[in-house]
Amino acid sequence: MKFSLRFNNDHPVASYVRWAKLAESAGFDQFWVSDDLFFRSAPVILTAVALATKRIEIGTCILNPYTINPAEIAMIIATLDEVSGGRFNLGLSSGAADFLNWVGIAADKPRTAVVESVNAINRLLSGERAAQSGDFLNWTDETYLRFTPSRRVPIYIGAMSPKMAEEIGRIADGGLPLLFPPEHYQNVIPHIRKGAVDVGRDINQIDVAACIWCSISYDKAAAEEVLKEKIAYYGHAFSETILNQLGLTHADFEPIEHAIMTENNVEKAKSLITPQMLQFGIAGTSAELIKRIEKLTALGIQHISFGPPLGPDIDAAIQAIGQDVIPHFT
Numbered sequence: 001m002k003f004s005l006r007f008n009n010d011h012p013v014a015s016y017v018r019w020a021k022l023a024e025s026a027g028f029d030q031f032w033v034s035d036d037l038f039f040r041s042a043p044v045i046l047t048a049v050a051l052a053t054k055r056i057e058i059g060t061c062i063l064n065p066y067t068i069n070p071a072e073i074a075m076i077i078a079t080l081d082e083v084s085g086g087r088f089n090l091g092l093s094s095g096a097a098d099f100l101n102w103v104g105i106a107a108d109k110p111r112t113a114v115v116e117s118v119n120a121i122n123r124l125l126s127g128e129r130a131a132q133s134g135d136f137l138n139w140t141d142e143t144y145l146r147f148t149p150s151r152r153v154p155i156y157i158g159a160m161s162p163k164m165a166e167e168i169g170r171i172a173d174g175g176l177p178l179l180f181p182p183e184h185y186q187n188v189i190p191h192i193r194k195g196a197v198d199v200g201r202d203i204n205q206i207d208v209a210a211c212i213w214c215s216i217s218y219d220k221a222a223a224e225e226v227l228k229e230k231i232a233y234y235g236h237a238f239s240e241t242i243l244n245q246l247g248l249t250h251a252d253f254e255p256i257e258h259a260i261m262t263e264n265n266v267e268k269a270k271s272l273i274t275p276q277m278l279q280f281g282i283a284g285t286s287a288e289l290i291k292r293i294e295k296l297t298a299l300g301i302q303h304i305s306f307g308p309p310l311g312p313d314i315d316a317a318i319q320a321i322g323q324d325v326i327p328h329f330t
Contacts, residue, residue: 001297001302001303001304001329001330002029002030002207002209002302002303002304003027003028003029003030003303003304003305003306003321003325003326003329004028004029004030004031004032004057004209004303004304004305004306005019005023005028005030005031005032005305005306005307005310005318006032006033006034006061006211006305006306006307006308007019007031007032007033007034007307007308007310008033008034008036008039008308009033009034009035009036009039009040009041009042009045010036010039010040011040013040013044013045013048015314016033016045016048016049017048017049017052018315019031019314019315019318020049020052020053020056020058021052021053022315022318022319022322023056023318023322024053024054024055024056025322026318026319026321026322026323026326027322027326027330028056028318028321028322028326029056029057030056030057030058030059030089030209030305031049031053031056031057031058031059032058032059032060032061032089032091032176032305033045033046033049033058033059033060033061034060034061034062035060035062035063035064036096036099037067037099037100037102037103038099038102042060042063043060043076043080046058046059046060046080046084046088047080047083050080050083050084050085050087050088051083053087055087056087057087057088057089058080058084058087058088058089059088059089059090059091059156060077060090060091060092061091061156061158061176061211062091062092062093062095062158062176063076063090063091063092064092064093064094064095064100064107065092065094065113065114065116065117065136066094066095066100066105066107066113067095067100067103067105070116070117070120070121070137071120071124071130071139071143073090073092073117073121074120074121074124074125074145075145077090077121077125077153078124078125078145078147078149078150078153081149081150081151081153082149082150086150086151088153089153089154089155089156089173089174090121090153090154090155090156091156091157091158091176092114092117092118092121092155092156092157092158093110093114093157093158093159093164093176094107094110094111094113094114094164095107098237109135109136110164111163111164111167112134112135112136113136114157114164114167115167115171116132116134116135116136116137117136117137118155118157118167118171118172119132119171120132120137120139120143121155122152122155124143124144124145124149125145125149125151125152125153126152127144127145127148127149128144129141129142129143129144130143130144131143154173154174154207155171155172155173155174156168156172156173156174156175156176156207156209157171157172157174157175157176158175158176158177158178159175159176159177159178159188160177160178160239160242161239162188162191163191165177165188165191165192165195166191166192166194166195166198167195168192168195168206168208169191169192169193169194169195169196169197169198169199169201169203169206170195170196170198170199170201171199172206173206173207174206174207174208174209175192175206175207175208175209176209176211176305177192177208177209177210177211178211178307179210179211179212180213180238180242180245180246180280180281181245181246181279181280181281182210182212182281182282182292182296183295183296183299184242184245185210185296185299185301186299187245189203189208189299189300192206192208207302207303208301208302208303209303209304209305210296210301210303210304210305211305211307212281212282212304212305212306212307213227213230213280213281213282213307213308213309214227214281214282214283214289214306214307214309214310214311214317215227215230215281215282215283215284215309215310215311215312215317216282216283216284216285216286216289216310216311216317216320216321217284217285217311217312217313217316217317217320218285218286218320219312220283220284220285220288222312223283223284223285223311223312224278224283224284225270225312226283226309226311226312227278227281227283227309228270228273228278229266229269229270229309230281230308230309231273231277231278231280231281232256232259232260232266232269232270232272232273233260235253235256235257235273235277235280236250236253236254236256236257238253238280246276246277246279246280247276248276248277252274252277255272256269256272256273259272286320286321286323286324286325287324289321289324289325290324290325290328293325293329297329304329306321
């Protein structure tokens, strides 16, 4: 059983270094940082983390091939793998369309972009030339790294759609499917399995991380308040398919979106979050987290990835998961 942590890239660099040290001591296997536009740079954050830790694997969740050319992605991750002593994993996907729209980038053919990028990066990190004439990449025979990477860095594909989940099974070393609610795993895994079967792969050889939102505290009410804010900010952006899994629609989030985006009233938005909406993540004590995860392990999950907000006190949340949750499943 693997355990990892995921963070947004909106905190001071020193905080990530502290959390990574805590996570390493607490027994976590991986430490992931997002690379959303207009926040801090995940590769820079992870360089600091790599230099401050010894065992824990680190990774981006995610980089996208629109804002960073796949050639540069290969350069960045090969260098980070060197700095970390072979502990780096690349999380790659098409990125958030809203963020890309802000800078005038149309995320056309996202699945094609990801597949061609994964194949190109793998070839570059294997010491090959990556010339190709595709629908997304048009590279000449001069596309090769001018240094020798220490290895081919594992690539995890981030997925929210069934088709992207299939690509995890076809071409990735691992997967980062976002699960809303966590039990959505049972709907995602068949798509990953289909992709694997299509190309003759064993799904058990693919590290699929069940990526959940959680907020953990010995104070259940405080934990719920933090998760409410997360859902208030992002709930309206979920697809209708995801919302329908909990019997919700976009109409349910319209007053919440108006409160937080138009009125800039976070407290009002949080007050509109219902118990049903809270099921998008897990909020409560360690015991409640264990109970919910037990249902997930019954579905065959071998890797739990705890994502933001984590809790009202992130340091305490990391320690609580390390002291109470990880030992329960190992």
